[in-house]
Amino acid sequence: MTSKETRQKFLDFFEEKNHRIVASAPMVVKDDPTLMFTNAGMNQFKDIFLGNRVSKDLRIADTQKCLRVSGKHNDLEEVGVDTYHHTMFEMLGNWSFGDYFKKEAIDWAWELLVDVYGLNPERLYATVFEGDNSDKLDADTEAEELWQQYLPTERILRANKKDNFWEMGDQGPCGPCSEIHVDLRSDADRASKPGRDLVNADHPQVVEIWNLVFIQFNRKASGLLEGLPAKHVDTGMGFERLCMALQGKTSNYDTDVFSPLISKISDLSGVSYTASDNQTDVAIRVISDHIRAIAFAISDGQIPSNSGAGYVIKRILRRGIRYGYSFLGFKEGFMHKLIPTLAAQMGDAFPELKKQQELITRVIQEEE
Ligand code: SER
Numbered sequence: 308m309t310s311k312e313t314r315q316k317f318l319d320f321f322e323e324k325n326h327r328i329v330a331s332a333p334m335v336v337k338d339d340p341t342l343m344f345t346n347a348g349m350n351q352f353k354d355i356f357l358g359n360r361v362s363k364d365l366r367i368a369d370t371q372k373c374l375r376v377s378g379k380h381n382d383l384e385e386v387g388v389d390t391y392h393h394t395m396f397e398m399l400g401n402w403s404f405g406d407y408f409k410k411e412a413i414d415w416a417w418e419l420l421v422d423v424y425g426l427n428p429e430r431l432y433a434t435v436f437e438g439d440n441s442d443k444l445d446a447d448t449e450a451e452e453l454w455q456q457y458l459p460t461e462r463i464l465r466a467n468k469k470d471n472f473w474e475m476g477d478q479g480p481c482g483p484c485s486e487i488h489v490d491l492r493s494d495a496d497r498a499s500k501p502g503r504d505l506v507n508a509d510h511p512q513v514v515e516i517w518n519l520v521f522i523q524f525n526r527k528a529s530g531l532l533e534g535l536p537a538k539h540v541d542t543g544m545g546f547e548r549l550c551m552a553l554q555g556k557t558s559n560y561d562t563d564v565f566s567p568l569i570s571k572i573s574d575l576s577g578v579s580y581t582a583s584d585n586q587t588d589v590a591i592r593v594i595s596d597h598i599r600a601i602a603f604a605i606s607d608g609q610i611p612s613n614s615g616a617g618y619v620i621k622r623i624l625r626r627g628i629r630y631g632y633s634f635l636g637f638k639e640g641f642m643h644k645l646i647p648t649l650a651a652q653m654g655d656a657f658p659e660l661k662k663q664q665e666l667i668t669r670v671i672q673e674e675e
Contacts, residue, residue: 308424310550310564314370314656317399317544320419321368324411326401331657334372334395335609335616341476343616344374344604348400349475349520349541355404356480356522358536365406370546370656371398372603376619383626387593390511390558394623395600397546405537409485412519412540413453416487420517421457424553430490430497432506433458436472436483437465442532444472450485450521461503470507473520473541478528480535484520488513489552512557517544558582560592564652568595571648576635590634597627598645599653605670606663624674640675643668 308316318328332351336342342350348371354360374395376383386394403412420426433454438446446465454463465471466486474481490502491512505513522539524532550562560569561582569580572591580591601611604620611621624642631637646668654661 308553310546310562311655313424313550313553314397314399314546316423317370317419318368320415320423321366321401324366324401324415326366326368327364329367329369331369331371331397333607334374334603335607341478343619344376345371346373346375347371347475347541348373348398348543349402349480349522352402352404352541353475353480356535356539356541357525362404365404366402367404368399368401371400371543372607372657373398374600374604376600376623383623386596387589387630390560390592391514391548391551393547393559393596393599395596395603399544399546399549401540401542403540405539408538408540409450409519409521410453412521412542413450413457413485416517416519416542417457420487424549426489426552428457430502431458432462432464432488432490432502434464434466434471434486434488434506436485437467439468439472442468442472444483444532447471447483447485447521450483450519454485461501464503464506466507473518474526478526480522480539480541481524481526481532482520482522482539482541484518486515486519487517488515489548491552491557514548515545516548516552517542560595565592565595567648567652568598568645571645572635572641575641575644576631576637578635586634590630593630594627594635594642594645597623598642598649601627601642601671602646602649602660602667603657605667606657606659610670611674621674624671628675640672642675643671646671 322328334345355362376394386392421428435450436447438444471484473484488506502513520541522541547559547564550564551559554562556562573579578587601624609616650660650664
């Protein structure tokens with residue numbers, strides 16, 4: 308299944324379940340002092356969760372452009388070294404604002420993954436929140452029981468607050484979550500070591516694909532949890548990882564989300580990509596990842612600069628350039644030459660890329 312079909316199937320599935328499909332919010336956040344970049348699909352709905360704004364729609368779904376480069380949710384220096392973390396990524400999400408809750412979120416996640424996308428259920432694991440004394444929270448036995456309809460108990464795992472209590476940042480909406488992980492290893496590897504031992508263990512082929520968050524609290528500046536007026540659902544599925552699973556690959560970079568960019572980088576540099584840990588392959592992964600972050604940020608109006616969000620973009624761009632010069636033999640600017648490939652690949656889902664193609668190219672070229 309191509310990445311375009313995968314994205315569309317997600318949106319069609321939730322539209323059929325009466326969700327309104329909305330556009331991605333900008334990746335660059337202008338109106339929230341706690342956040343520079345959108346780091347999750349739920350950011351644009353923060354005020355609805357907190358009860359400060361009422362949504363016309365009780366159910367929404369979309370694909371959201373996210374950027375995780377610093378702070379709570381990622382580390383720039385790791386990106387490109389492994390095969391499944393990114394700076395910019397798409398998060399497929401469905402939301403309920405005080406409408407459906409755990410049962411529907413879990414039932415529909417299963418239906419979509421197994422019946423619609425055709426993932427092998429034997430490769431799936433679910434994790435649930437084990438509870439936490441410091442926050443005075445019990446284990447999520449409700450989610451655990453709901454998963455028992457679909458999964459044997461040995462593939463339902465309890466996990467701690469770090470993995471199974473999702474928070475947007477130090478403050479803000481939060482709640483226990485239930486994650487779905489997929490084991491993409493070979494049958495022989497799966498027979499020799501059970502996947503349950505590798506869930507949440509940084510294994511590149513046993514990865515989280517979908518996080519179902521049951522938003523019920525607001526984390527206050529004091530660190531205390533305050534109950535929200537209503538209960539909400541916030542789900543986020545890693546689009547690139549889902550494509551990896553559906554395309555039978557073991558690296559996000561081997562999917563058609565990245566392969567056009569990787570071919571272009573190889574053409575420009577004369578270095579072929581061998582999907583290994585070689586420095587040249589790391590460099591190609593770094594560049595194919597970073598060009599997406601930079602292009603999307605510029606199309607959202609954030610140009611590289613020396614402070615704040617602009618400085619983050621500048622650092623990402625420089626990291627891409629440095630890898631290209633150090634390991635792929637580039638002697639002049641090359642990143643701007645990737646924009647036509649990116650716009651052709653993603654411009655239908657994100658028209659801003661096509662509309663701003665000239666500006667994006669010019670800004671990158673000047674920086675280079
Ligand atoms: N907010 C959750 C996450 O980012 C689910 O969307 O994982």
